[in-house]
Amino acid sequence: MAILTVNGRSVTADAERTILEAARAAGMLDIPTLCWYPQLPTVGNCRICLVSVEGQGKLLPACASKVADGMVVHTESPAAIENRKGVLRLLLERYPGDHLINGGRAQPRNEFEQYVVRYGVMPTPLAQRDLSLRHGDERPGDPMIRHDMSTCILCTRCVRACEDIQVVGVLDVGQRGEHTEIIVGADGDPDAAGCTWCGECVRVCPTGAIFEVMPRERFAPEQVRHPDRVVRSVCPYCGVGCQVDLHVAREVVLRVTSPDIELDTPNQGSTCVKGRFGYDFPQHRDRLTRPLIRRGWTREGDRWVWRGPTGPDRRGGPWRSIEDEGQTAKPAGPPRSVGKAVRDLPLLERLDLDIRDRVATPAAWYAPFREATWEEALSLVAQELGRLRQQHGGDALACFSSAKCSNEENYVMMRMFRAALGTNNIDHCTRLCHSTSVAAMQRALNTSAASGSMREVEHAADVIFIAGANTTESHPVFGAAIKRAQGRGAKLIVADPRRTELAARADIHLQMQPGTDVALFNAMLSHIVAEGLEDRAFIARRTREFDKVRASVRALSPDVAAKITGVPADRMRQAAELYAAGPRTSTLWAMGLTQHANGTDLVSSLLNLMLSCGMIGRWGAAMMPVRGQNNVQGASDVGAIPFVYTDYRSVKDPRVRAEYARVWGVAPESLSLREGLMVTEIVKPESGVRGMYIMGENPIISDPDIAHAERWFQALEFLAVHDLFLTETARYADVVLPGSSFAEKTGTFVNTERRIQLAHQAVAPPGEARSDLAILVELSNRLGLETPFQTAADVMAEIVQVTPSWRGVTYDRLEGAGLQYPVPTADSPGTAFLFDARFPTADGTALFVPVEYAPPVELPDAEYPFVMNTGRQLYHWHTGTMTRRSAGLDQREPTPVVEIHPADAQQLGVADGDLVRLTSRRNSMVTSCRISERVARGQVFVPFHFREAAANLLTNPVLDPYAKMAELKCCAVRIAAAAVAVVAD
Numbered sequence: 001m002a003i004l005t006v007n008g009r010s011v012t013a014d015a016e017r018t019i020l021e022a023a024r025a026a027g028m029l030d031i032p033t034l035c036w037y038p039q040l041p042t043v044g045n046c047r048i049c050l051v052s053v054e055g056q057g058k059l060l061p062a063c064a065s066k067v068a069d070g071m072v073v074h075t076e077s078p079a080a081i082e083n084r085k086g087v088l089r090l091l092l093e094r095y096p097g098d099h100l101i102n103g104g105r106a107q108p109r110n111e112f113e114q115y116v117v118r119y120g121v122m123p124t125p126l127a128q129r130d131l132s133l134r135h136g137d138e139r140p141g142d143p144m145i146r147h148d149m150s151t152c153i154l155c156t157r158c159v160r161a162c163e164d165i166q167v168v169g170v171l172d173v174g175q176r177g178e179h180t181e182i183i184v185g186a187d188g189d190p191d192a193a194g195c196t197w198c199g200e201c202v203r204v205c206p207t208g209a210i211f212e213v214m215p216r217e218r219f220a221p222e223q224v225r226h227p228d229r230v231v232r233s234v235c236p237y238c239g240v241g242c243q244v245d246l247h248v249a250r251e252v253v254l255r256v257t258s259p260d261i262e263l264d265t266p267n268q269g270s271t272c273v274k275g276r277f278g279y280d281f282p283q284h285r286d287r288l289t290r291p292l293i294r295r296g297w298t299r300e301g302d303r304w305v306w307r308g309p310t311g312p313d314r315r316g317g318p319w320r321s322i323e324d325e326g327q328t329a330k331p332a333g334p335p336r337s338v339g340k341a342v343r344d345l346p347l348l349e350r351l352d353l354d355i356r357d358r359v360a361t362p363a364a365w366y367a368p369f370r371e372a373t374w375e376e377a378l379s380l381v382a383q384e385l386g387r388l389r390q391q392h393g394g395d396a397l398a399c400f401s402s403a404k405c406s407n408e409e410n411y412v413m414m415r416m417f418r419a420a421l422g423t424n425n426i427d428h429c430t431r432l433c434h435s436t437s438v439a440a441m442q443r444a445l446n447t448s449a450a451s452g453s454m455r456e457v458e459h460a461a462d463v464i465f466i467a468g469a470n471t472t473e474s475h476p477v478f479g480a481a482i483k484r485a486q487g488r489g490a491k492l493i494v495a496d497p498r499r500t501e502l503a504a505r506a507d508i509h510l511q512m513q514p515g516t517d518v519a520l521f522n523a524m525l526s527h528i529v530a531e532g533l534e535d536r537a538f539i540a541r542r543t544r545e546f547d548k549v550r551a552s553v554r555a556l557s558p559d560v561a562a563k564i565t566g567v568p569a570d571r572m573r574q575a576a577e578l579y580a581a582g583p584r585t586s587t588l589w590a591m592g593l594t595q596h597a598n599g600t601d602l603v604s605s606l607l608n609l610m611l612s613c614g615m616i617g618r619w620g621a622a623m624m625p626v627r628g629q630n631n632v633q634g635a636s637d638v639g640a641i642p643f644v645y646t647d648y649r650s651v652k653d654p655r656v657r658a659e660y661a662r663v664w665g666v667a668p669e670s671l672s673l674r675e676g677l678m679v680t681e682i683v684k685p686e687s688g689v690r691g692m693y694i695m696g697e698n699p700i701i702s703d704p705d706i707a708h709a710e711r712w713f714q715a716l717e718f719l720a721v722h723d724l725f726l727t728e729t730a731r732y733a734d735v736v737l738p739g740s741s742f743a744e745k746t747g748t749f750v751n752t753e754r755r756i757q758l759a760h761q762a763v764a765p766p767g768e769a770r771s772d773l774a775i776l777v778e779l780s781n782r783l784g785l786e787t788p789f790q791t792a793a794d795v796m797a798e799i800v801q802v803t804p805s806w807r808g809v810t811y812d813r814l815e816g817a818g819l820q821y822p823v824p825t826a827d828s829p830g831t832a833f834l835f836d837a838r839f840p841t842a843d844g845t846a847l848f849v850p851v852e853y854a855p856p857v858e859l860p861d862a863e864y865p866f867v868m869n870t871g872r873q874l875y876h877w878h879t880g881t882m883t884r885r886s887a888g889l890d891q892r893e894p895t896p897v898v899e900i901h902p903a904d905a906q907q908l909g910v911a912d913g914d915l916v917r918l919t920s921r922r923n924s925m926v927t928s929c930r931i932s933e934r935v936a937r938g939q940v941f942v943p944f945h946f947r948e949a950a951a952n953l954l955t956n957p958v959l960d961p962y963a964k965m966a967e968l969k970c971c972a973v974r975i976a977a978a979a980v981a982v983v984a985d
């Protein structure tokens, strides 16, 4: 440690710190910097941060000079100030600063101009200068990011941010001498350079030379620079849980930033393209602003009565079914330079329609509805839920809660269904996400969440094993952290049938046949055991029944597994040895592993591998099921699943029931001891469910068997949907309740590393739309359950009462980086990693569960020769409800595609952009081709975001026996060039 004096103040700092870091850590933030930026490699070339140090003959760069004991620093000495003026004068020689000569000095436009004004430097008028303004690549026509390089000061922050934080390397410094400029790839084409539109360059640029397009299109520059307010929230998309600041003007969100680079937030200032640019959907013209009631419902006296059509027309409407829409032609996707032949850009423009109108709610969809008052809508919902309960019992009802909604909203929803309606039929999209992980982790470890943290993987793991997770597209900020980890020397092993970005970067890519993961993991374990590489001490101390697993994997050597998986045996051996050697190996997985009809077994075999090598319970050896939605972890934690209350406490336990009954003020007998139905069980003829309440989910696109689901929802006796838009599901509702988007609510969300974070309301819901919490509280009260909450904080106060592992949580404590649960007491700092001493099982040990390899339910054959895999794209989210209504995102991926390997495309006689028909044993649909080497030969990839080519028309709805997960990742299809006429809706 060194003790130095900065501007007369004593400052203590680690001897490895720079003067700048020491000063900033002590809260002295005003040493000017241009080339330096937190977390970027220091280049120390702009010289604006030079400070005087007593006893030194020359000024020292604060960003690049280490502290020393006894050092005396003056940051604003006359010499330092004179130097800064010189630096600024030089930079201004090529900067369009005429507006700073006169009145503009009162309103500097950016960080750089603030220094110009602060140090009183006057620019030379443009007309009197010798040097011209700078040039550089401009990204003309880009919907999200453009450049005006005349204001570039060549600080190179953007180049380093792209290379060192996002690890993409799109930007570079081109030319030399006075012609030096910032360039985009080799030819100015960001697509060709692999840009992901994350906007990291926008964030770090001190002059606005790199800027966001969308705010400038809608707001005056002054408004963008000086919003009415800036409100902290949490990104509404993936489970990384990036913190974002919402800038508000004229009561709408005008832009998103994420400034907390030096805080311990999950994103430390970064976002991906969705977080930074996918914020405009709440303002889409499709937003529901008043409740809707299906025509046919009339109020007679104090009762609602259905007087509309019966039979198949009961819930009909003037629209095509998803199945029918699947048969129509689609425009080709925009060109991609990566893995695609470059085609003409104007292809999209040739279509005589706004591409977003294809997803915008068609006007005809509103025809079966009339606008209603809240009193009408809520009284009808309360009446019908109450009637069905009275006539058929609580289990005739079910709800889909939402992983997009806050913990408080999910809690009130499950409280209402359990205590007011007497059923445990409560579930949400976790069923189609990590339910198999939860089943496997419960079986082995009696836990339901990740053991570790993203920061731990980034900074401490020696080996990172990623199975079935396309992290750079599905969880991009975490994906970038993994790339940074590789940059510091961590080894990367990726098991994935696709050659994803991380697979291409991996030290070992295990490109197995889809659905053969058990064979792969068992073979790795077989080799580890054969070579004696297992962690015997850990196995003996911390686990049970290893012998059973050892016996079960013995015969499945890598040589045997090679025939099943298609992965060379040597590569499996190499991966196994690397995994076991660690010494700190982190294990990550996502839906590529979980979305199988034997997903629980797939995850179990991975857990066996992890436990055998003792790769859990140590910093750097993290177990991380990477969560999908931004609150899928929290929705489960607060009990929006059929088997448990909060904290995963069983609904079957009468003592647990009594505790909740007491807090909720109801008789214990009114709470059902029977576990409820899961999402995939509810949508079945035999479920007995007659009425549903759906909050923020769109099962008609996400259900594993869409054609069936669409018919099932049509046959319901009553359906209430609570959403932002008239979605494909909402169009079948009796009542549609307009809710609130992420920007319009206060509440908490749990990310993939168990971090509870607080989001604040930035704007009001539009029109008469209400906050989701207010809707649920009122409905709950109308159903006769006393629900006194006025605010989300009131709800949290009740959650912590019934949730031991959250007992120390308060809203005040969540400000900043949030808290990772368990937070059992008011002074607990939270828990960054779990299981260092014991597992939460009865005897504290983990259980090995032997798993035999079984082939996927459906294998390719002569009739259906391709294996179809489904998943996310970088620019879209789940059923597309939000991202397809976000202007920038939608322009990047406006249409559905199927990715096909070039050799397969050649054999099929199809070219990039051609229409093809995909047919499985269940259904068929038409989409356009994207030729891509990301898929292996014999495999195709279909994103699941598009209603006009819905992937789940084709998928196999067979279910995992434990978690009731469907086989979404693997089904057999055939492909043929499609001959259909383009049909404009």
Ligand code: SF4
Pocket (backbone or CB within 6 Å): 151, 152, 153, 154, 155, 156, 157, 158, 159, 182, 204, 205, 206, 207, 208, 209, 210
């Ligand atoms: S574009 Fe901005 S961040 Fe990049 S070098 Fe120029 S001024 Fe710096």
Ligand code: SF4
Pocket (backbone or CB within 6 Å): 235, 236, 237, 238, 239, 240, 241, 242, 267, 270, 271, 272, 273, 274, 275, 276, 474, 475, 476, 477, 478
């Ligand atoms: S990584 Fe996830 S949470 Fe972060 S900005 Fe992107 S979508 Fe949002």
Ligand code: FES
Pocket (backbone or CB within 6 Å): 032, 033, 034, 035, 036, 043, 044, 045, 046, 047, 048, 049, 050, 061, 062, 063, 064
């Ligand atoms: S900020 Fe220190 S040299 Fe540029």
